[in-house]
Amino acid sequence: MPGAFANGRKGGRSGDPPAVNGASKSIAKKAAGGSGSRSAKAKSQPRAAASPSAARPASKPDRVATRRTAERVLHTVRPGTATAGGSRGKYVYCIIRSNEPLRFGPIGIGAAPSDVYTVHYRDLAAVVSDAPLEVLDSTRENVLAHERVNEAVMRDHTVIPMSFGTIFKTREDIVELLRSAAEAFDDVLNKMQNKLEFGLKVLWDRDQAIREVETEDEDITRLKKEISGQKGPTYFARMQYGRLIDTALQSRSERYVAEILELLREVSVASRINKPIGEKMIMNAAFLITRDCESEFDAKVKSIAARFDRLTFKYTGPWPPYNFVNIRLKLERA
Numbered sequence: 206m207p208g209a210f211a212n213g214r215k216g217g218r219s220g221d222p223p224a225v226n227g228a229s230k231s232i233a234k235k236a237a238g239g240s241g242s243r244s245a246k247a248k249s250q251p252r253a254a255a256s257p258s259a260a261r262p263a264s265k266p267d268r269v270a271t272r273r274t275a276e277r278v279l280h281t282v283r284p285g286t287a288t289a290g291g292s293r294g295k296y297v298y299c300i301i302r303s304n305e306p307l308r309f310g311p312i313g314i315g316a317a318p319s320d321v322y323t324v325h326y327r328d329l330a331a332v333v334s335d336a337p338l339e340v341l342d343s344t345r346e347n348v349l350a351h352e353r354v355n356e357a358v359m360r361d362h363t364v365i366p367m368s369f370g371t372i373f374k375t376r377e378d379i380v381e382l383l384r385s386a387a388e389a390f391d392d393v394l395n396k397m398q399n400k401l402e403f404g405l406k407v408l409w410d411r412d413q414a415i416r417e418v419e420t421e422d423e424d425i426t427r428l429k430k431e432i433s434g435q436k437g438p439t440y441f442a443r444m445q446y447g448r449l450i451d452t453a454l455q456s457r458s459e460r461y462v463a464e465i466l467e468l469l470r471e472v473s474v475a476s477r478i479n480k481p482i483g484e485k486m487i488m489n490a491a492f493l494i495t496r497d498c499e500s501e502f503d504a505k506v507k508s509i510a511a512r513f514d515r516l517t518f519k520y521t522g523p524w525p526p527y528n529f530v531n532i533r534l535k536l537e538r539a
Contacts, residue, residue, distance in 0.1 A: 292374075293335050293336065293337060294335075294373055295334075295379055296314055297331050297367045297372070298321070298332045298334075298354040298355055299332050299366045299525065300329065300330070300331055300364065300394075301329075301332060301362040301364050301394075302329060302330070302362070302391075303323060303325070303362070306323055308320065308321070309322070309358065312350070312357055313334030314334060314341065314350040314351060315334070319334035319335055319336065320334060320335075321354055322334070324376055324379045324380060325380075327387070329390055330383075336372055338372065338374060341370050359525055363394055363398050363400070365525070365530070397526050397530065399495055400474060400526055401494050401526065402491055402523065402527060403492050403502065403520065404489075404490070404520070404521040404524065405465075405492065405518065405520055406489050406490075406519040407461065407487055407488035407513075407517070407518055408486050408516065408519070409487055409516050414457060415450060418454065418457065425446065425449050425450065425453065428445060428449065461488070461513065465509055468505065468509055469509070472498055472501050473492040474493040474495060475492070476492050477490065477492075477529065479491065479528070487516075493526055494523075506518065
């Protein structure tokens with residue numbers, strides 16, 4: 206049967222929510238964000254890591270990434286604290302390029318969605334809303350509100366998404382962030398111009414894969430017969446059988462992944478392989494796509510899903526390009 210393919214676009218998402226890097230509860234700690242999703246059977250990243258801790262290192266030779274360091278002391282709220290008197294700060298969703306003030310309406314975080322607007326330094330703009338100066342819980346409602354704003358903004362702009370929970374005390378602190386990291390932000394925005402990220406997870410039926418290698422690998426077939434016909438202890442034989450199975454499965458999954466990546470290379474700008482989750486997942490990848498190639502990429506993924514009929518494809522996006530840029534910012538938490 207052909208590989209089943211579920212495809213969820215914005216407004217009908219069925220895939221994973223945007224990565225929030227563990228939904229860090231610290232304020233102005235790191236940067237990332239997200240948008241819509243797709244899922245199928247057959248998701249700095251651009252990420253501004255506003256944290257004194259080390260940023261995630263770049264990996265994979267085909268990764269389109271920029272690693273810039275902008276160190277500047279800014280005043281932010283210490284994680285785990287709330288300011289007295291119900292003070293308000295500025296929640297930052299993403300960074301874009303714009304010379305004119307923009308308003309996106311009441312779509313921001315809050316029980317009553319807050320108004321979303323821009324704070325500027327030259328042609329750079331932070332997309333923000335007013336929010337309490339306290340650590341936000343990573344509830345579904347809050348994370349989806351963060352995602353909703355990034356979705357709205359990325360329709361017309363290239364975005365550098367900030368991570369969930371990034372709050373600055375004052376407008377001036379945000380202007381200082383944009384000023385001190387202007388070169389790094391410009392570099393990211395230039396490289397990510399008109400580009401989107403799509404996620405692709407590939408899963409298999411591990412038991413079925415084991416049955417296949419048992420019949421196709423002569424050594425495994427022979428050893429299995431020996432174990433089934435052996436009357437005495439079979440501990441060492443079973444250990445050897447397990448090692449052979451693991452090696453065969455690893456080799457088979459690597460072949461699948463290599464072939465899928467090669468087929469998608471021609472319709473993507475870059476790809477990044479992340480660690481698979483669980484025993485069923487054999488591939489967890491992100492692809493950077495130009496906007497005008499989105500339909501071509503869609504069609505290619507569908508054709509691959511049909512070709513690999515024993516695999517399950519989960520396809521999500523479009524997202525801001527989380528996986529392809531890394532900006533380090535050093536902030537002082539006051």
